[in-house]
Amino acid sequence: MHSNDQLDAANDELAALRTALARIGNNINQIAFVLNSGGQPRAGELEHALGALTGLLARVDDAANDLVNRRL
Secondary structure, eight states, rough: OOOHHHHHHHHHHHHHHHHHHHHHHHHHHHHHHHHHHHOOOOOHHHHHHHHHHHHHHHHHHHHHHHHHHHHH
């Protein structure tokens, strides 16, 4: 793959990851709102959101490492 194509693909991946992180962040904010209001989140909701966040952060790390390695 041509260098510019690789960078474009990496940028597309990072844009998709930012969108996914924003959605997960919104879910966590909603859970925090419920907790701060004295309520309880649905069973497994917090664990699911945190699991998704952990997996997504690993993808961000991988994408960042790929970009660094391509520049070396």
